[in-house]
Structures are given as C-alpha cells and as structure tokens.
Amino acid sequence: MALIKPRSRRGGGRPTIADVARKAGVGAITVSRALREPERVSQDLRRQIQAAVDELGYVPDPNARALASARAEVFGVLVPSLTNNVFAEVVRGIYDSLSDSPFRIQLGNTHYSGLEEERLLQVFGSQRPAALIVAGIDQTPSSRKLLENAGCPVVQVMETGPDPIDMMVGFSHLDGGRTATEHLIEVGYRRIGFIGARMDPRSQRRLAGYRAAMEKAGLFDPRLVTTTPVPSSVSLGRDLFRDALAKMPTLDGVFCNNDDIALGVLFECHRAAIGVPNTIGIVGFNDLDMMQVAFPSITSVRTHRYEIGRRAVAMALAAIAGDRPRERIVDLGFELQRRESTAR
Amino acid sequence: MALIKPRSRRGGGRPTIADVARKAGVGAITVSRALREPERVSQDLRRQIQAAVDELGYVPDPNARALASARAEVFGVLVPSLTNNVFAEVVRGIYDSLSDSPFRIQLGNTHYSGLEEERLLQVFGSQRPAALIVAGIDQTPSSRKLLENAGCPVVQVMETGPDPIDMMVGFSHLDGGRTATEHLIEVGYRRIGFIGARMDPRSQRRLAGYRAAMEKAGLFDPRLVTTTPVPSSVSLGRDLFRDALAKMPTLDGVFCNNDDIALGVLFECHRAAIGVPNTIGIVGFNDLDMMQVAFPSITSVRTHRYEIGRRAVAMALAAIAGDRPRERIVDLGFELQRRESTAR
DNA sequence: CCGACGAATGGTAGCGCTACCAAGAAGGGC
DNA sequence: GCCCTTCTTGGTAGCGCTACCATTCGTCGG
Secondary structure, X not given: OOOOOOOOOOXXXXXXXXXXXXXXXXXXXXXXXXXXOHHHOOHHHHHHHHHHHHHHOOOOOHHHHHHHHOOOOEEEEEEOOOOOHXXXXXXXXXXXXXXXXXXXXXXXXXXXXXXXXHHHHHHHHOOOOOEEEEEOOOOOHHHHHHHHOXXXXXXXXXXXXXXXXXXXXXXXXXXXXXXXXXXXXXXOOOOEEEEEOOOOXXXXXXXXHHHHHHHHOOXXXXXXXXXXXXXXOHHHHHHHHHHHHHHOOOOOEEEEOOHHHHHHHHHHHHHOXXXXXXXXXXXXXXXXXXXXXXXXXXXXXXXXHHHHHHHHHHHXXXXXXXXXXXXXXXXXXXXXXXXXXHOO | OOOOOOOOOOOOOOOOHHHHHHHHOOOHHHHHHHHHOHHHOOHHHHHHHHHHHHHHOOOXXXXXXXXXXXXXXXXXXXXXXXXXXXXXXXXHHHHHHHOOOOOEEEEEEOOOOHHHHHHHHHHHHOOOOOEEEEEOOOOOHHHHHHHHOOOOOEEEEEEOOOOOOOEEEEEOHHHHXXXXXXXXXXXXXXXXEEEEOOOOHXXXXXXXXXXXXXXXXXXXXXXXXXXXXXXXXHHHHHXXXXXXXXXXXXXXXXXXXXXXXXXXXXXXXXXXXXXXXXXXXXXXXEOOHHHHHOOOOOEEEEEOHHHHHHHHHHHHHHHHHOOXXXXXXXXXXXXXXXXXXXXX
C-alpha cells in the first residue's frame, strides 16, 4: 500500500479552497459557489464558510480561477501614451469604475505604434480577458481581426467612427477642429494657423476639421499649417509657434492641436510681447484645468475624457452581464469654452 | 472498453502545448522547455518546435503557467494617482523598461489612501507577482507585513528613507524642500510662503524642509504656510496664492509644493500685475517641461521620475535573476533649476 | 572496458479552481 | 401516495502548464 505523500506545497502554504472547505465542513465546490454566487448557497453554510474564510485569511487564486473557468477577471486597456493627460484621464475613469468590481486592469502602452498594438493584443488576448478597451479607431487590419476574435466585449474609446469593432465611446475630432476654427473665424480672425504636434490620427482629423472650416470661409492657405510628428509638449508649442510666425508673419490666430501647445504659444506671446487676444487669438484642445487659469485665459474645446473611461467600462460590464447596450456608438460630444484668448 | 471522449474544449479550441508537442513529435515538457530555457534543448528540436508553434499560432496561456509554476509573470505597481504627471512618468519608466521582458504590468491606484493600498496589496499578492513596486515609504503596518511576506522583490519608489522593506529608489523630499527654500533666502527673499495642496507624506516632508531652512535663517512664521488636503491643480494654486496674500500681504516669495501650484501662482501674479521675480519670487517642484517655457521661466527642483521607474525595474529584475543589488537604497537626488522667477 | 557523470528528453502528478453532472431533500399538483 | 420540479449540495474530471523525478545516451577518466 503506497503512502501518498502530498507534494510539499509549491505555493508556500497559502490556504486553498480545500482548506476552507474542510474547516467549514462542506465540499470545495460549495465554497467556490458561496464566493461567486452567494444566493445559490443557504444562509447557514454561507455564514459558516465566511467564518472559515476569515479565520484562514483565504484569498482565491485568480490564476487557478482563470484557468478553470477559461476567463480571467481582467480588463485589458490599450492606450498610446501614459503621460499624456488626456489618456491618463480616460484610464482614471476606467480605474474608478472598476475599483468596486472583481476585475483587475492590465494596461498596455502602444507608444502610438500599430505594430506595438498588435503585439500587445496578442499578449492580452492570451489571457482571455473579460473585456478589452482600446484607444482610437485606426487599428491595423490584423489588430482588428484579433479584437474581433477576442471572444470578449471590445470598446474603442476617444473617438467615434462609422465602423465599430464592437462598441465605441468618444466624439468627433473633426467636428471639434471645425468648431474651434469656426469660432476663430466668427470672432474676426482671418490668418488663422494650425499648430500640431505628434499628429496621430485624431490630430489629423482635427486638422481636417480646421481645413474644412477654413476652406468654407475661403481662408485656407497651406502655409498656415505647422505640424510635426514629434511628441507634444509645452516647449514644442513655443518652438512651433516661432516657426509658424517666421513662415507667416501676418498670422493673427492659431488653433492648437492640444492645450500644451496652446500654453507654449501663450508663453511665447508673453515673451515676444505679442498681444493676446488682440494681435493673436489662441484656441486649445481638451480644456485642461490650467486653460481657465491662464492669463489671459485660453479658449479651448472641452472633451470628456474621464466620462469616456466610465462609459466604456459601463458598456463593457453590461455586455459581460449579457445585456449589450442598444447603442453601440456613444458620442459624448465636446463644448467650446470661449475665453479671453479669443475675446476681441 | 470505455471510449474516453475529451471534454469539449472550454477554451474555444486554442492550440495548447500538447498540440504543439504532437505536431513537433516531442513531449509536452520539451516544448515547455524550448520556450522558457531554449539552451537546454538541442538545436534540432528547438527548430522543429518553433516551426510547430508558428504554424499553429500557439501562445502560452499565462494563467496555466502561473498556476503550475506558482509564479505569475506580473509586476504589481501601486501609485497614489494616475493623472499626476509625476507618477505617470514613473509608470512610464516602468513600462518602458519592461516592454521587452515577458512581464506584464498590473497597475493599482491607491488614491492616496492607506486602506486602499492594503486592499490592493491583498489582491495583487493573491496572484503571486514576480515583483511589487509601490510608491512612497509610508505604508501602514499591515501593508508592510503584506509586502514583507509577498515572497517577491519589493521596491519602494519616489522617496528614500531609513528603513526599506526590501529596496528603494528615490530622493529626499525634505532636502528638496530645504534646497528650494535656501535658494529663495540666498537670493534675498525674506517673507517666503509655502503653498501646498494634497499634502501627502512627501509634501509634508517638503514642508518640513522649508521649515528647517526658514527656522535656520530666523525667518519662519506659521502664517506663511498655506496648505490644503484638496488635490493639486493649477486653479488651486491660484486660489491658495490669493489666500496666502490675503493672510500675509507682505509676502515676497513662495515655495510651491509642485509645479501646477507654481503655475497657478504665476498666472495670478500676471492677472494681479504683481511683478515676478521683483515683487514675488516663485519656486516650483518637479520641474515639468513647462517650467522652462513659462514667462518668466520658473525656478524648480528637478526630479528624476522616469529614471526612478527604470531603476526600480532594473533592481527588481536583478533580484529576480538572483543577484540582488548590493545597494538596497538608491538616491537619485534632484537639482535646483534656477530661472527667471527667482532672478533678482 | 566499465562505471560515473552530464546532457537531453520524457512521464507523471499535480498547481487551485470550476464546469458538469448526479443525487438527495423539499415541496406541489393530481 | 406518486411523480415531477426546484433547491442545495457534492463528486469527478479536467483547465494548460510546469516541478520533480526517471530514463536514455554519449563521453571520459582510469
């Protein structure tokens, strides 16, 4: 008769579900159920099991759980940048909405690269996540395929477009760019430049909106556009504005790609003693808190980043729970905040 | 004779290691080894296995791997805020350093709450992460215990202190605060205020540094200190500065808790036509890019957030590989950047 | 030529949990 | 009283992978 010696615990002796079951005098599966679907276990056992859990300090092993159920309690989140305040806000919305749920978050940084996005989707997919949230709508064809076959809800965020992979929450960057530019035109600016850094697809669409508005007013001139693929920063805003002015000294307004750029422009105006809003009008994009504090305060297009994160999670959770939202595309819009920098 | 019908694949038919093994004509364990320790498998088999992997599109299941090896390829990262640029930079350093490794990252947001930190450590610990990186040195006693018993390398980041749980990368916030304040004194300011928002432990220590410098110079006056637990923002900087001036109209300098606050102060000076640096000197903390672009440019204490993230990962990876760094505490220091806002 | 030893490969037995099915107990309608 | 459903509980058999041995084969010193 062989004496079966259990292998010494690889895991370092943490209590398992079997320990809890023994202590509570029930089957392991009942413990499992008590933890996941308490309403299916009688009051009595539930209490007994909870007592055993507390006493042993039992915490379920998410890896074992994921393996057994072929589903990890993980939301995969892919963003192009971690330091860009815009995505940080979206991610914060996601975290806050998920903090009371059992879901963990796995964050990936694509660095604005389609290839990197593909690689990360491969990695994320291998875990069988509960949902995937990805920034933007410009996935490569193979990324799209990976997302379609992920076997979980997918939410594209930050932008809306015509052809969602699954669900979408965002707004139209083209409309945002157009609205900002129309405002400048309406207030009386004529030689309005576009200044943009990074120029990711969303920035491209803001530029397209700018261009549409300018052309409609018969004001477009390609020399008014100053862009660079270099990552955005306040100092880059200053530099690009200098370039734009050198190229086009008659400039009387700028629509900036984002608020950092706008702030750089404002500071350069101060330094060069260029009057804002009289000589130059400035419009930013995103409406960070500092826009309203700046002197003069800066007109900007307010976007709802945090809310986008929250909605994305809400939609994903609904889809997981089985009642997929009726509207697959949610447009959260934007609002132009008119301030001193264009008040003339 | 019973016909053993394999259960229909729960996982939706993705190829497993057994499929690869069959196709390559080897044992499953050899495939496992070829993937994890290629040098222990002969050239021939390695090639065969790689071909099978490619053909089937096999991707290892990290959950199964974690369960079998009692170790997940995950770095747990705990920060108090996701939108604060300071932590975003640290996290970016961590991501960039880990992007070529097999390690995934699980990020947790403690919202500056010790309780939340404990809860997250509990959750993170249950996965048996490969390493844990936590911000700050002020863990609660039970968080400390959780970290000590985590069974993996632990790196405390952002700050150095006397009693590391395991390893530490950061700098002395007290010294930073003192250096900033000494600079203001040296340049000739006398009624120097401290303006601080959030007032987390690191801010407290910057304040302590400020106080030490002021007391040493015989300049300290409690009415010079204006703080709030409210989260930091540029607009809050403006508001606090107004409060400070109302309380103490003879103020001639301010050391700000961080750069956002400093920017708010600068804008308010512009708006109220208070001369900088002549009437008021301003010093910030962290030296964000915009400090050098501001007009006037703002003196600030440069800290090495990105590098802190990188070093933390490097130390953790070394510890995982078995050669624990000799120095458990790495002080990356800081540098005072003298600029126009204190140039008088 | 033999035993020792290391390198390469494989088999077995789980890791901790849950899906699936079975079974007993408790009503409920005829 | 009997059958049928519903509610609770439990047993069994994996999920896909790796730790731990065992085995085979070649090499090398004596």
